[in-house]
Amino acid sequence: MPTTLTMVVDQMVAPVPGGIGRYTEEMTKALILTAPRNCQVEGIVSSLPPEKIADVETRLPGLAELHKTTLARRELSAAWQLGLVAGYGDGMVHSPTLLAPLVRHNRAYDRKQTVVTIHDTLAWTHPKSLTPTSVSFTKSMAKRAKKHADAIVVPTHAVAEQLAEIIDFGDRVRVIPGAVGSGLQLTSDAEWRAGNLELPDEYILTFGTLDPRRGLLSLISGLGATDAPDLPVLVIGPDSWGDLTLASVADEAGLPEGRVRSLGFLSDADLAVVLDRATVFVYPSIREGFGLPLVEALSFGTPVVHSDDPALVEVAGGAGLVVERGGKKGYPERLAEAIAQVLDDSDLRSRLSVAGSDRARAFSWRDSAERVWQLHADL
Known part of the structure; x- marks a missing residue:
């Protein structure tokens, strides 16, 4: 019989899959493609209608089998927090989140191993960036992981160091990064898409929400200075966060109406066009786990300007222009100065472009999947 690695793929069908849903899908596809000889990948998902089960199976070609639990997502989460796994903790189990059948076991005698993934430490450091339910779940399952997980995957050494200050996982932490999605490619209708999105000839591109942790408030504030660059600002993300809107924040910063515009959430084909044509990409986030x-x-x-958050510095590897956060005071001005530096120096833009393309090749889903297979083999 083949050796089976079972992936918990439920994040793919979460109400808001988000970046972790994309991570789950890409990692699972890569694990299928890199499966060693006589090994296969199966999946676990919560109770879903047949059409959603079929959709998951279609998106994961080569999956040996998809196991549907008897519980819906919310009930499954509650059960696994209590250690009620109903037989789903057998064999090699890998979860791209903390949602996992974590129970007491002995790898040598039970032939069980469970690996979970912790993408960031926001539940502890920036709980207001998450829902109370998400914070509670993360902390609860992290405690179970400390007791029962055989290994914990994190995306960066920065997260590993931050996590070590919160929970002592000993030597069980492994750093395995993510990568760019396989579908993020320019298509033949790129020109049409650019027109449909009404992209300016030149623009500053950024990503995120108005959650203070994301740094967009500082970016917009900095661009309101009289000597700041005056290019349009396009935001990949929602137009509002709580009572804040991009229009109100821009108005407060003294920016003209329409200068800052939300693009919402984009398809891979549209996202590729927006990234490819941006004059500069700014990632001002205060705290990240990886920064896809x-x-x-x-x-x-695309030339990149980013904060000195440890995870972003690690991931960029010197391929972007780093801006010191240094608390709130001075950060908006420093962001605007860095953007101006990139816009005013064609040689710098060229160097950042070449360095960026080279750095991005350091991340691949194949490599990450092979490291996951090796991790389970080592266990």
């Missing part, structure tokens, strides 16, 4: 949008921008050779 930064890698996506680098992959298109």
Whole structure:
């Protein structure tokens, strides 16, 4: 019989899959493609209608089998927090999140191993960036992981160091990064898409929400200075966060109406066009676990300006222009100065473009999947 690695793929069908849903799909596809001889990948998902089960199976070609639990997502989460796994913790189990059948076991005798993934430490450091339910779930399952997980995957050494200050996982932490999605490519209708999105000839591109942790408030504030660059600002993300809107924040910063515009959430084909044509990509986030949008921008050779958050510095690897956060005071001005530096120096833009394309090649789903297979083999 083949050796089976079972992936918990439920994040793919979460109400808001988000970046972790994309991570789950890409990692699972890569694990299928890189499966060693006599190994296969199966999946676990919560109770879903037949059409959603079929959709998951279609998106994961080569999946040996998809196991549907008897519980819906919310009930499954509650059960697994209590350690009620109903037989789903057998064999090699890998979860791209903390949603996992974590129970007491002995790898040598039970032939069980469970690996979970912790993408960031926001539940502890920036709980207001998450829902109370998400914070509670993360902390609860992290405690179970400390007791029962055989290994914990994190995307960066920065997260590993931050996590070590919160929970002592000993030597069980492994750093395995993500990568750019396989579908993020320019298509033959790129020109039409650019017109449909009403992209300016030149623009500053950024990503995120108005959650203070994302740094967009500082970016917009900095661009309101009289000597700041005056290019349009396009935001990949929603137009509002709580009571804040991009229009109100821009107005407060003294920016003219329409200068800052939300693009919402984009398809891969549209996102590729927006990234490819941006004059500069700015990632001002105060705290990240990995920063996939930064890698996506680098992959298109778009000059990148980013904060000195440890995870972003690690991921960019010197391919972007780093801006010191240094608290709130001075950060908006420093962001605007860095953007102006890139816009005013064609040689710098060229160097950042070449360095970015080169750095992005350091991340691949194949490499990450092979490291996951090796991790389970080592266990």
